[in-house]
Amino acid sequence: MDEFNTEMIKSLMQTDPAAAAACIKEYLEKKNNTPLNIAITGESGAGKSTFINYFRGMTNNDEGAAPTGCTETTFESSPYPHPKYPNVVLWDLPGIGTTTFPADEYLKKMGFEKFDFFIIISDTRFRENDVKLAKAIQKMEKKFYFVRSKIDSDLQNEKRGKKNFNEEETLKKIREYCIHGLQKEGFESPQVFLISSFDLHLYDFPLLHETLDRELPEHKRRALLMAMPNINLEVINKKKKSLQSQIKYYASSSAAGAAVPVPGLSIAVDLTLIVSAITTFVVGLRLDVKSLRKLAHSTGVPVADLIEVITSSLAAVEITPALVMKCLGQLGSVVALMAGEEVSRFIPIIGIPLAMGLSFAGTYKSLNHILDMLAEDAQRVFKRALGLNSSV
Known part of the structure; x- marks a missing residue:
């Protein structure tokens, strides 16, 4: 006040x-009840729905959860309000690769002005469509964040059959691979957050929250904080x-x-x-x-x-x-x-x-x-x- x-x-x-x-x-x-609208975008199968569900404190099988494991068949964005804080809404946007629109036209069709920021998710490397979308978001003066999903699966696959497995080295390799790819596409100092949607307290999700907390307007920070899962003692x-x-x-x-x-x-x-x-x-x-x-x-x-x-x-x-x-x-x-x-x-x-x-x-x-x-x-x-x- x-x-x-x-x-x-x-x-x-x-x-x-x-x-x-x-x-x-x-x-x-x-x-x-300050509204906070978060756009989640990325290609089909990148893990958008799982991210949306676990951020909302839900599992993929819960009633009202975003559907997972299915091919995108719609060009419309789908809203998923937080069950405890309905003023916080995560929007599942179709992957731009599933549409015929240029990136800027795609954003206008999705209603980009209502979103507070965008999270661009990939489960491999960030591709041409991800980069085009990021540049269009940047041009429209909105915030965006690159999130590399399914890190837990990558670590399990890398660990299998290796005697000298080093988790930190593997994470560093994945991060550098993503950053190098984005730099080749014209991003000078891209930041990539490595996450596992099933274990949001691990890897870079706490860092993502710190970044959002720092860059969001003050009146939006509380909405994000209260909707945030208890990922560490600092959040509590x-x-x-x-x-x-x-x-x-x-x-x-x-x-x-x-x-x-x-x-x-x-x-x-x-x-x-x-x-x-x-x-x-x-x-x-x-x-x-x-x-x-x-x-x-x-x-x-x-x-x-x-x-x-x-x-x-x-x-x-x-x-x-x-x-x-x-x-x-x-x-x-x-x-x-x-x-x-x-x-x-x-x-x-x-x-x-x-x-x-x-x-x-x-x-x-x-x-x-x-x-x-x-x-x-x-x-x-x-x-x-x-x-x-x-x-x-």
């Missing part, structure tokens, strides 16, 4: 708390910071609710806000049951083993007001703030401002405490899923 809006909210808090709460809610909804920490930055707005809404002198109303408002916030935390950190089951399926670690390392009572369960109230009851300082808020509301003149301040402090403190616990759980789950014992 910019300085002008912040001052406006402060003013509304004093004159019309309900309007202030409505403005805060509108702001959060707008921020959490970034998600925590992003979620933490919103706590002050939940707390401000709580303060607005405290301005109404009705017994018990503020606590009811606070619980509703806290349930909403915690649900957002749990989903963002991938601690909901559905996400844990997906993680168990993809890593082969039993879901019971993942749940075993969770210490918070708010992860892997349905978040309800009763559960939240029970959790808050264990935080003595928060209980004291809530009790003080109820009493102070009825003090003449200073009561309402005091109640608003206590309500803000109680919600702010409780949400920070809960987010800390959930972020630590997300890290433990990630380490358990990958068999890690260190903090690296």
Whole structure:
């Protein structure tokens, strides 16, 4: 929220708390629903659909997954919204080699202006059509990224029958081969990201995320971050910071609710806000049951083993007001703030401002405490899923 809006909210808090709460809610909804449209293109069989599915936290067999293993028969782009963040949409574009259009005409037909960036995928080397498309995207002043897919298969094939197999050397060879081919086509310093869609935490996918995070406009970064799978501990920490930055707005809404002198109303408002916030935390950190089951399926670690390392009572369960109230009851300082808020509301003149301040402090403190616990759980789950014992 910019300085002008912040001052406006402060003013509304004093004159019309309900309007202030409505403005805060509108702001959060707008921020959490920033559209991000990602175009995925490449020749048929390059691994576009698998990339789209696993980026969305799905497998190729899930309902709503992009179809794999079939020949392209359409010249239209197909949208695949993220199941948890529908504002993030991955678009499967037909390979330009399957059309008769020149690259610039192809992009116009696909509606290039709606895409925030393009990912050009190849499972071998980048061919003439990939290069033509990249140059056309560049000409239209959009960002594009070369992704070399199916690296896991390449490494397995290279390893088979070799006594002195060296993974780093093999990856270097594949990368240099792709870069050399692109340089021959006129790209001076191309960057190629090597990935395995089945294991996004490996190889260059974390580097791809870092690059996108650096080059995207600030208001688009959060949309990408929250839709991103937990590929490493750094991503989990970034998600925590992003979620933490919103706590002050939940707390401000709580303060607005405290301005109404009705017994018990503020606590009811606070619980509703806290349930909403915690649900957002749990989903963002991938601690909901559905996400844990997906993680168990993809890593082969039993879901019971993942749940075993969770210490918070708010992860892997349905978040309800009763559960939240029970959790808050264990935080003595928060209980004291809530009790003080109820009493102070009825003090003449200073009561309402005091109640608003206590309500803000109680919600702010409780949400920070809960987010800390959930972020630590997300890290433990990630380490358990990958068999890690260190903090690296």
